[in-house]
Amino acid sequence: MFLQRRSSQKVTYPDYYTNACCSHPLYIDEKPEEIITAARRRMNHELGIPLDQLDPELFTFMTRVHYHDPGDGVWGEHEIDHILFFQSDVKVKPNSDEISEYCFVPKAEFNSFLPTLEGPITPWFNMIRRHRLKLWWDNLHRIKELAEPEKIQKFVDKK
Template identity: 85%
Template sequence: MGERRKCVLYYMLVRSLTRSLWNTVRVEKRTLASEPSKPQPVEKDGVDAVQLEALDRDICLVVDEKDNFLGTATKRECHKVGDDGKILLHRAFSVFLFNKRGDMLLQRRSSQKVTYPDYYSNACCSHPLYLDDKAEDVITAARRRLHHELGIPLDHMDPELFTFMTRVHYHDPGDGVFGEHEIDHVLFFQGDVKVKPNSNEISEYCFVPKSEFNAYLPTLEGPITPWFNMIRRHRLKLWWDNLHRLKELAEPDKIHKFMTENTK
């Protein structure tokens, strides 16, 4: 057998063993939500009753391309794909959460979610709302949702520990019924916090070390959300490599436009 063929076979064997090893590690590292997801009552449009309530209760902030507040619309109105493919542009946030070792929390959205059910994503992605006749501050909204989705106590999330990295304007048609068109405020938070996920929001989570992240992604049992994939491709490595000096890299006044890719 030629040396070249030997090398190719050796490479294929190593790759197969590596994939097998990662499948084993994946099972050990992933943690189910605090309670197993239970079948939820389904109402109109085939939407889970709890998620349906939020669709019509939550009032989101409609903005222009410079992130200026224009008015309000329900969560449903902000995510409904029009006949022309258009979706209302609204304000959102995405939190990337790291423990003190620098491992990143990766979560899987529950099957009950209206947009991108069963997709993997960063720690928390949601919207500031219009509350008490005013627009909610983004960090206040992030703390509220981290408490709701991941069960993190509010007093464990000092607002000063959040770093507002930048804003990203993106559009994704989702499943053609509900999609996204957002100016996404990207927030980083680092700290050791207690996590107790809400199973209606999150089905599983894990903390992934930076050195293992690229090898871990192909083992996931579903796709990753377009906004997470976009940030992963364009900025995540730079920011993750520099958790110790994030404020030097932050660009809160900028609004980037990145291409989305619905791939692993």
Template identity: 40%
Template sequence: MMTNTESAKQGLDLSNYDEEQVRLMGEMCIMLDNDDNAIGAESKKTSHLMGNINKGMLHRAFSVFLFDSQNRLLLQQRASEKITFPDHFTNTCCSHPLAIPSEVVEEGQLGVRRAAQRKLEHELGIKPEQVPLDKFKYLTRIHYMAPSDGMWGEHEIDYILFIKADVDLDINPNEVKSYKYVSMDEMKEIIATAEEKGVLLTPWFKLIDETFLYKWWASIDNLDALVDEETIHRL
């Protein structure tokens, strides 16, 4: 994993960032061409630097939207320690499949599902048996780019996964600052008043909210007709 010393040798001083978040920057992401074909692997640090993103570096990601039995969506607020988009509210879990054998499997989005299950446990303490791989409903992919703070940003092909499950939470405070379940009306109110209330929202969450979220949410118990395995939506 990437240490502060190793990063400094590469001309990037990470000493002001949280030690655990710096460690995670050493994880290897799956690099892509514009058609979501895997073409290699680079560290999370390398793939999230805007200098590299502006040259076209693109990686695979996923966004999980978890709903409880009352059809409320679980939101999280990213921890202050996060290097990209700290303190921003977002959907339940957003991260990356890693360039490891179990998570590069593309058939049935199996690698992405495994990564989602892993990160739900890491960030929110949700046990894998509460979110079985076959219960994730894959909906589509979105391709977007978003700067975070000038140095860091995102450029991803993001796999959208819905899952309906009542789960037990054991929050990792290094990842998640707060969380809440919201109804559709409450979600619309958060979005409508975010700017005036100073509520920070991640760019991918805003994009999904503006384009697809409520259509999908309204059909949470009958999503099959909305699945699109072919399209990569360029947002």
């Protein structure tokens, strides 16, 4: 698992730990190829991965997730996120305006690694971690079979 810590300069959730990166399509277009194009663009910008290493065929558009978090009371989010998996060995050169640190965490160490983080986890990544990450991670060998790109998931946590 690739984890990053968002830069302290980010407007929303600065210094929070999260998934590899987040992107949004430029246009209101739900075509999978446009969503993958947006993800490639953002991975290039945030993670510095050259576009020629981001083969569109290696992306799996898993699903969409609707979530709302008030953030710090000034900046928060209420949106639908597109969740994609990308599996490949690539060179990473993070953009310091976006990412202050990053690491790769093996599956066997993930649960014990989380409490060692020096900051909070973004609400969207925490929600995905609680509701789908184990299922997806346990099934990377057949990840495309688990994809539900036509669905919008709304996970409810009982308090």
